[in-house]
Amino acid sequence: MRRRFRRPGGTGNTAIAAVTVVALCSGLWLLHDGAAPPAPPQPSPAQARAVDDDRSGGPVSAPALPPSPPDRIRIPAIDVDAPLTGLGLTPTGSLDVPPAARKNLAGWYEAGTTPGERGTAIVAGHVDNAEGPGVFFSLGALRKGSTIEVDRRDGGVAVFTVDAVEVYDARDFPDAKVYGAAPRPELRVITCGGGYSRTTGYRGNVVVYARLTGSR
Template sequence: MRRRFRRDGGPGNTAIAAVTALALCAGMWLLHDGTGTHAPPQPSAAQAHSGSGRHDTGGSAAPALPPSPPDRVRIPAIDVDAPLTGLGLTGTGSLDVPPAGRKNLAGWYEAGTTPGETGTAIVAGHVDNADGPAVFYSLGALDKGSTIEVDRRDGTVAVFAVDAVEVYDARDFPDAKVYGAAGRPELRVITCGGGYSRTTGYRGNVVVYAHLTGSR
């Protein structure tokens, strides 16, 4: 039986990992450019989790918010200010992706945890398209402690702090670490990374780990 998403962000989240690594990562701009010299920034080792725990950067989480769909994501440190569209599952049970032609559009898994409630919320977006850099082109340049804000449909803004930024080869994507259940409100922001090949596109994914620190 295929494992699918559950509202609590549990084991069903692992169903999307491989497709996220593939569907977001064609690298059409670099392929068209032909040089690969404009590859997006990748996180340094200093931005990864520094210990064995998932939450090793310190700081307590704010109280969870009630469920509410998100409408917009902002990451001031890398000039992201983008609308969010709901993402469902494809016919094969994998996570769909935002339309490639809308480069400033990100998506969230709308059958999963909403950003701000207890659990692991998932946001994904393209790093580039055929015309150039897309919404999460600079995601790999984020530092620990950076702020991510999510406008929610109930009028609140969920404020997250970045705990770590890591890059994974598609063959070694840590499903449970990225998509596993969380006992506090957490957010994952995912795009392509891990080097680039003209034959296969991007080799993996950049993943930002963040937790809720407040709301307004």
């Protein structure tokens, strides 16, 4: 199922071009015959971003880190511990995705911001494949205040705190909100969700919003 996304820019992370992500949302596992498997969890309205999020009293954002490619992402609250591969664009201009056969592999948009650098870094992964749940199957169960850790190639670890978890219908995907320029180091983690159709796959996307709150 096709999903409309906006390609992040460089360090300032200005959204500069529309691309299409094609392979995250087919729901191959749910297409199997037999008893229906459990659907991935979806975020509740309580996990949505507050209007005055920067004044919510949560952890203070940490200073930006130098650019460094990421190698691994860990989200302890939902038992994610996965390697990261670089994602580029396909010949048709769509954002590439990790190989579906490697269900514990996530990807990051390597032409954009690196996690921990000022701007908005993008990580995406499958919700499932033909064999079962994928790396981000439980992403919709994540809650505000949860921690995301990204191992960087420079030997450091960027630590992010989740500000919000939201789900969007594909027709109403908020490009500017998800991919817009950020003055601080931010992270978006994206997979599919928002209901499921056997003919078209998942109808939308789950998006986690997080900001850098520490490093080690």
